[in-house]
Amino acid sequence: QVQLVESGGGLVQAGGSLRLSCAVSTSMFRLNNMVWYRQAPGKQRELVASITVGRLINYADFVKGRFTISRDDAKNTLYLQMNSLKPEDTAVYYCNVAGGSWSWGQGTQVTVSS
Numbered sequence: 001q002v003q004l005v006e007s008g009g010g011l012v013q014a015g016g017s018l019r020l021s022c023a024v025s026t027s028m029f030r031l032n033n034m035v036w037y038r039q040a041p042g043k044q045r046e047l048v049a050s051i052t053v054g055r056l057i058n059y060a061d062f063v064k065g066r067f068t069i070s071r072d073d074a075k076n077t078l079y080l081q082m083n084s085l086k087p088e089d090t091a092v093y094y095c096n097v098a099g100g101s102w103s104w105g106q107g108t109q110v111t112v113s114s
Helices: 027-031
Strands: 004-007 010-013 018-024 034-039 046-051 057-059 067-072 077-082 091-097 108-113
Touching: 004 091, 018 034, 018 091, 018 108, 034 077, 046 067, 046 077, 057 067
Parallel strands: 010 108
Antiparallel strands: 004 018, 018 077, 034 046, 034 091, 046 057, 067 077, 091 108
């Protein structure tokens, strides 16, 4: 069973930055399109950013210009650089394969204070 371990979250003031990491337990990582999702309290999980095997990238409109997704296939790790954070970015952030078919990790909490 694939394990996903997200890290790098924390408490930050509005305008600050965080870098999230997602360590994936299988080298199959390099063969899969990957996605960052987030879930705020009382809301459904939503897609934040995606990156394909070929490095094609897409962002949700609400993070364009502020977040950068990247991957290191040698380390089986997915990243999300988050800049210019806003209070509305407060959520638990998760990574998964596109379609969300791997078992979900515990996520990493991001809290942005105003």
